[in-house]
Amino acid sequence: MKLRITPGGSRPDNTNGVGMTRFTRAAGIGMAIVLSTGLPSAAMSLDPGTTGSVVADRVWELAKVGDESTLLELLRPDALSASGLDPHIRASLELFQSNFAKRETERAQKLKEAREEFEGHLAAYDADRSMVALSKALSGVVELQLLAPDDDALLGDPKIAGLLKSAEQAAHDAERRGEWLFASEIFYRLETIFDPAGTYKDDVDRLTKRLAMIRMYAPERLWELRNARRLAEGLDGLPPYNPYGDDYRAKLAGVTSTAVRTAIQRAAQQHIGRQSRDNPNGVTMNRLILGGIDAVRTMVTTTDLAATFPGLGNASKRNAFLARLDERRATVSGWDRDASAFDLRRVIDGVLSDAQETVNILPEAILHEFGNGAMGELDAYSAVIWPDEVARFRRSTEGEFTGVGIQIQLDELQNIKVVTPLEGTPAQRAGVRSGDIIKKIDGISAVGLDLDQAVEVITGPANTTVDITVERTNEETEEVEEIVFKLTRQRIDLPSIKGWEKTGPGDRDWDWFIDKNAGIGYVRLTGFTADSARDFDMAIREMRQQGLNGLIFDLRYNPGGLLDQAVEIASRFIPEGMVVRTVDANGVPQEQQNARGIKDWRDLSDLPVVILVNEGSASASEIVAGSVQAAAHQGKSKALIVGQRSFGKGSVQNVYMLPGGMSAMKLTTHYYRVDSPRMIHKLPGATEWGVDPDLAVDMLPSQQADALLLRRDADVLPLDETGAIIPDAEHPDPDTLLTDGIDLQVQTALVILQTQNLPVGATTSMSD
Numbered sequence: 001m002k003l004r005i006t007p008g009g010s011r012p013d014n015t016n017g018v019g020m021t022r023f024t025r026a027a028g029i030g031m032a033i034v035l036s037t038g039l040p041s042a043a044m045s046l047d048p049g050t051t052g053s054v055v056a057d058r059v060w061e062l063a064k065v066g067d068e069s070t071l072l073e074l075l076r077p078d079a080l081s082a083s084g085l086d087p088h089i090r091a092s093l094e095l096f097q098s099n100f101a102k103r104e105t106e107r108a109q110k111l112k113e114a115r116e117e118f119e120g121h122l123a124a125y126d127a128d129r130s131m132v133a134l135s136k137a138l139s140g141v142v143e144l145q146l147l148a149p150d151d152d153a154l155l156g157d158p159k160i161a162g163l164l165k166s167a168e169q170a171a172h173d174a175e176r177r178g179e180w181l182f183a184s185e186i187f188y189r190l191e192t193i194f195d196p197a198g199t200y201k202d203d204v205d206r207l208t209k210r211l212a213m214i215r216m217y218a219p220e221r222l223w224e225l226r227n228a229r230r231l232a233e234g235l236d237g238l239p240p241y242n243p244y245g246d247d248y249r250a251k252l253a254g255v256t257s258t259a260v261r262t263a264i265q266r267a268a269q270q271h272i273g274r275q276s277r278d279n280p281n282g283v284t285m286n287r288l289i290l291g292g293i294d295a296v297r298t299m300v301t302t303t304d305l306a307a308t309f310p311g312l313g314n315a316s317k318r319n320a321f322l323a324r325l326d327e328r329r330a331t332v333s334g335w336d337r338d339a340s341a342f343d344l345r346r347v348i349d350g351v352l353s354d355a356q357e358t359v360n361i362l363p364e365a366i367l368h369e370f371g372n373g374a375m376g377e378l379d380a381y382s383a384v385i386w387p388d389e390v391a392r393f394r395r396s397t398e399g400e401f402t403g404v405g406i407q408i409q410l411d412e413l414q415n416i417k418v419v420t421p422l423e424g425t426p427a428q429r430a431g432v433r434s435g436d437i438i439k440k441i442d443g444i445s446a447v448g449l450d451l452d453q454a455v456e457v458i459t460g461p462a463n464t465t466v467d468i469t470v471e472r473t474n475e476e477t478e479e480v481e482e483i484v485f486k487l488t489r490q491r492i493d494l495p496s497i498k499g500w501e502k503t504g505p506g507d508r509d510w511d512w513f514i515d516k517n518a519g520i521g522y523v524r525l526t527g528f529t530a531d532s533a534r535d536f537d538m539a540i541r542e543m544r545q546q547g548l549n550g551l552i553f554d555l556r557y558n559p560g561g562l563l564d565q566a567v568e569i570a571s572r573f574i575p576e577g578m579v580v581r582t583v584d585a586n587g588v589p590q591e592q593q594n595a596r597g598i599k600d601w602r603d604l605s606d607l608p609v610v611i612l613v614n615e616g617s618a619s620a621s622e623i624v625a626g627s628v629q630a631a632a633h634q635g636k637s638k639a640l641i642v643g644q645r646s647f648g649k650g651s652v653q654n655v656y657m658l659p660g661g662m663s664a665m666k667l668t669t670h671y672y673r674v675d676s677p678r679m680i681h682k683l684p685g686a687t688e689w690g691v692d693p694d695l696a697v698d699m700l701p702s703q704q705a706d707a708l709l710l711r712r713d714a715d716v717l718p719l720d721e722t723g724a725i726i727p728d729a730e731h732p733d734p735d736t737l738l739t740d741g742i743d744l745q746v747q748t749a750l751v752i753l754q755t756q757n758l759p760v761g762a763t764t765s766m767s768d
Helices: 029-035 052-064 068-074 087-128 131-147 151-156 158-176 180-194 201-217 219-232 248-252 257-270 285-300 303-307 315-333 341-357 363-375 390-398 426-430 451-458 532-546 563-570 620-633 701-714 744-755
Strands: 002-005 383-385 400-403 406-410 416-421 437-441 465-473 480-488 490-493 513-515 520-525 550-554 578-583 589-594 609-613 639-643 651-657 664-673 763-765
Touching: 052 068, 052 639, 052 744, 087 131, 087 158, 087 701, 087 744, 131 151, 131 158, 131 180, 131 701, 151 158, 158 180, 180 201, 180 219, 201 219, 201 248, 201 285, 201 303, 201 363, 219 303, 248 363, 257 285, 257 341, 257 363, 257 383, 257 664, 285 315, 285 341, 285 363, 315 341, 341 363, 363 383, 390 400, 390 664, 406 451, 416 426, 426 480, 437 451, 451 465, 513 744, 520 532, 520 744, 532 563, 550 744, 563 578, 563 620, 578 620, 609 620, 609 744, 620 639, 639 744
Parallel strands: 520 550, 550 609, 609 639
Antiparallel strands: 002 651, 383 664, 400 490, 406 416, 416 437, 437 465, 465 480, 513 520, 578 589, 578 664, 651 664
C-alpha cells in the first residue's frame, strides 16, 4: 500500500465529447490598472533617497497583503526615479504596465463582443428552440461570467434568467427523449454557471454515468451521438467509427464479484465519510448497496445499450428486471439495521441471478456498474480501478509507462498526429518524426480512433513489439509516403520538471532562467512523480552554479501526485516545522509530516520565491503552496503565492489492490491540513476552499488558452531520427508569453522578483 495524493485538477472532458473547461474569474490585479490613477496613496509614499533594499521590501509587503492597486502604482518606472535603476529592469516594468493596460482594453472589447454573440445565440434559440442554439447561448453566459465584474447582476438580467429557466426544462426533456449527449451538455453548462452551488451536480453525474456506459458497451453509438452533434452545428462529420481496442469484453476481463464486494466492504469500514458516533449521517453499507442497485437500474434504462445487450430491447424482459431491482431496493431501504458483508453478497448474487433470468446481461458488466454505483456514493476521488484502468492510473501517479515514446494529438482532420518523439525512446531511435500521421497500428487502420483508443493499442507490456505505419511527405519529391516502423516497447519515464526554454532533446536540456541578467530562475512542475524531488534538485544545482537570486515555481495545472514528493519539495522552502498533517472527519490529527531540515544548497528558504497557482493546482500542489505560504506568513521563508485560488482537493486516498491482483481501489480516508485554520478541501456547498494567493492576478480566458497552447508547443523541439534538432523548424519562443502580455501571472512574478535585486545602494524617489 502506498499513500498517494491522487490527481484532482480542473474538470475533465469526461465522456460527453463536449470538452468544456471553465476558467475562474478572480478579483485581483485585474481591474487595478485602470483604477490606479492620480497621486499615490499615503501608504505608498517613499522618501527621496530611499534605497533599493527598502523598495524591495515595500514591493514584497504590498504583494504579500494583496494590495494590487498600490503595488501597480509603485511598479511604474516613473514612480521609481532611480539613479541605479537598471535599464533592463526599467524596460521590464514598462512592458508590465503596458501589458496590464492592454489586458483591460481587451477585456472591455471581449465583453462587448461576448454580449453581442450571446444576444445572437439567444435570438436563434428563441426562433428555432434547437439544442445547438441553446448550448451556444449558455456558453455565451459562461463567457460573460468570466469577463463581467458582477456575477449577481449578470445572472439577474431578465434575458439570462429566462434562458436559464428554459434550459433546465429543455435538458430534462432531452434526457427523457434519450438525447443523452445534448442533455449532458446543457446540464454541464448550467452547473458551470452556478458553480459552486452544485445545483445541477446530480444531473451532470447521472448523465456522465450514462455516457460512460455507452462508451464502454456501445462505443459506436457514442460515435453516432457525437457525429450527429457536430453535424447539427454545421461542422464536418467525424471520420468513420473505428472499433480497434474498443472490445468491452476485453475491458471486463478480471472483474470478479469477490473484488467488487471487497472494495465495497472496505469503503464502508474505512471511508472518511462513513457513519460513526460523531457522524451519524455518514455513509453506510446500506447506502452503498442502494447506490449499486441504482447504477444497474441506470444501465437498464439506457436504451442505447440494447444493441449490445439485446435483452434490454425486449420491453417485457426489461420491465421484469426493473421490477426485481425495485423490490430489492425496497427491501434494503426498509432495513432498520446496518447491512453486513453477507447482506452485500446476497444482494449482488440476487441481482446477477435476476439479470441472467431476464435481460441476460454479462455478469461482469453488472458487477462493473454495481461497483461504480456503490463507490459513487462516497466522493469524487474514491473509485474502483478496473483492470483496464490500472496501467493508466499508474502512468498518472508514477510518471512512467511502457510504450514507444511518442506524444500524440488529434489534428484538425481528426488524424492521430505525432507531436514529438521523446528523446532516447524506441520511436525516436527508429526515426519517427514530429508531424508524422499514424495511419495504421499493427496493420489495422487507425483512422477514426480517439486518443484513448490509440494510447491503449500502442502501449503494452515491455519487450513486446508494435508496428506503427505513418504517413509522411517526402521533402524532395513532395509525395506522400507510408513508412512502417517496427518498435519494441520499453519503460518510458515522463519527466515532471520543466524549465523556461527547451535547449536540446534531453529531458534536462532546459534554460532554467527566465531572466539570466537578474538571476531569476523558472521551474514548472507538472506532477509529483517518484523522481520529482531529485529532478528539482538537479535544476536548482544548475541554477545555483550560474547565480540564482530568485525563483518562480510554477504549479499551475499540476493535478498532484505522490505525498512523499510533495513533502520533500516543500522542505526545500520550509526550514523547519509542519508541512502537512492528516486529520479524520472530525479534524482529529492522525499523522504529521514535518520539513526535512535541509541545510545545504538545496535550502531555498532564504531566497525570494514566487509560487504560481490557479484552479488547476490540486492536491499535492496545494500541500506545497499552502505549507510554504503558511511558513512565509510565520517569517520562516521569503515566499509569495501569486495567481488564482487553487482547486480545493484536500483529501488523501489510500490505494489497495483487490483480490485477484488485476484491479485496485482508491479510497478517501483522511483530509489534510497545512499550518492554517482553513480547510483546503472543497466540501459540498462550501464557499471557501483551496489556497488563496497572496496576490490575485487575473487572466482573460483567451490569455489562459493562448498561454497553454504556446507553452505546450514551446516545450517540444522537432527531432530527426538521430535525435538532433531539425534546423529551421517552426518553434515558438516562450518569451512571447511576456512580450505579448499573454501570461500576466508569470510576468507579475518576474517583476516582483526583479525588484528584489535592485542594487542595495541605489536610491529612488517618488516622481510627481
